Amino acid sequence: MAELGYDGKVAIITGAGGGLGRQHALLLAKRGALVVVNDLGGSIDGSGTDASAAQKVVDEIKAAGGEAVADHNSVATPEGGAAIVKTAVDAYGKVDIVINNAGILRDKSFHNMSPDLMNPVFDVHLKGAFHVTQPAYLIMREQGYGRIISTSSAAGIFGNFGQTNYGAAKMGLVGFTRVLAVEGAKFNIKANAIAPLALTRMTETLMGNLADKLGPEEVTPIVAMLAHEDCPVSGNIFSVGGGRVANVFIGETQGYTKPGHTLEDLRDNWDAIMSQDGYFVPGNLADETGVFFEKLK
Numbered sequence: 001m002a003e004l005g006y007d008g009k010v011a012i013i014t015g016a017g018g019g020l021g022r023q024h025a026l027l028l029a030k031r032g033a034l035v036v037v038n039d040l041g042g043s044i045d046g047s048g049t050d051a052s053a054a055q056k057v058v059d060e061i062k063a064a065g066g067e068a069v070a071d072h073n074s075v076a077t078p079e080g081g082a083a084i085v086k087t088a089v090d091a092y093g094k095v096d097i098v099i100n101n102a103g104i105l106r107d108k109s110f111h112n113m114s115p116d117l118m119n120p121v122f123d124v125h126l127k128g129a130f131h132v133t134q135p136a137y138l139i140m141r142e143q144g145y146g147r148i149i150s151t152s153s154a155a156g157i158f159g160n161f162g163q164t165n166y167g168a169a170k171m172g173l174v175g176f177t178r179v180l181a182v183e184g185a186k187f188n189i190k191a192n193a194i195a196p197l198a199l200t201r202m203t204e205t206l207m208g209n210l211a212d213k214l215g216p217e218e219v220t221p222i223v224a225m226l227a228h229e230d231c232p233v234s235g236n237i238f239s240v241g242g243g244r245v246a247n248v249f250i251g252e253t254q255g256y257t258k259p260g261h262t263l264e265d266l267r268d269n270w271d272a273i274m275s276q277d278g279y280f281v282p283g284n285l286a287d288e289t290g291v292f293f294e295k296l297k
């Protein structure tokens with residue numbers, strides 16, 4: 001079977017100066033994409049800048065015979081997002097793929113959480129995806145083609161101690177992705193999300209003896225597949241790491257239906273509300289509402 005390639009497709013990858021983003025950039029460029037390697041080059045908590053981070057990855061891509069351009073703007077502002085998309089348009093004339101990957105951490109247990117820990121995390125992860133994706137989406141909509149991949153996290157989808165800021169931003173990206181999938185469908189724009197697990201500077205103190213199995217390059221194939229013209233899905237989430245790829249879905253139990261039910265009805269039928277027998281997985285709000293109406297007939 002032929003290899004999957006990206007001939008001439010233009011990809012913006014945010015936070016691609018290291019970790020996961022660097023791997024995505026190297027693979028897409030190797031397979032023929034024209035890549036904007038964006039990275040502000042700050043520390044894990046988002047402080048500082050370093051223009052050499054993105055440039056080093058561009059140098060690596062070019063040394064391997066690929067095509068890339070560096071961009072040092074921050075995703076955290078609307079101006080930064082617009083400038084990143086402008087870099088792509090100035091260099092390559094269009095945008096086909098956006099990989100929202102830039103990220104920072106400011107962990108703290110909830111009773112100690114503060115706006116200076118909350119706001120920058122929202123600005124980079126959730127608003128950052130909005131800032132970069134919207135100007136790119138306008139181009140994608142015009143050209144009738146686009147692939148958008150956002151980097152969510154199990155910390156938000158499933159919950160993790162000390163990360164109300166990060167978890168909320170990352171779960172926000174799930175909603176962002178699912179609505180984009182609905183809106184983008186008629187323009188051949190597909191939006192999906194990943195929840196990765198990999199050894200990077202962000203996780204190097206957490207992985208223990210599994211570290212050598214969790215290379216960041218193990219996350220890239222599913223991202224590349226979702227970025228490809230042949231991407232088979234939209235509005236989906238994939239958990240990925242260490243060679244494993246799994247679909248994460250949001251399902252609903254059949255539930256308990258009784259118009260006018262009382263508090264005691266709920267207590268007495270709690271098992272029916274919670275039972276996962278016959279659960280369903282709505283593709284979007286219309287699907288979910290359809291099931292609702294069916295029950296109310």
Ligand SMILES: NC(=O)c1ccc[n+]([C@@H]2O[C@H](COP(=O)([O-])OP(=O)(O)OC[C@H]3O[C@@H](n4cnc5c(N)ncnc54)[C@H](O)[C@@H]3O)[C@@H](O)[C@H]2O)c1
Nearest residue numbers: 015019020040041042074075101102103153197198200202
């Ligand atoms: N490594 C994991 O196991 C894991 C798990 C879940 C989610 N993630 C997510 O994956 C993504 C990549 O993280 P990573 O593990 O490769 O860590 P990383 O720190 O190596 O990569 C994040 C990159 O984003 C860049 N960045 C930060 N703020 C930016 C800004 N405002 N504008 C542009 N670039 C900015 C950083 O400079 C850095 O290079 C992040 O969104 C992270 O939250 C990682």
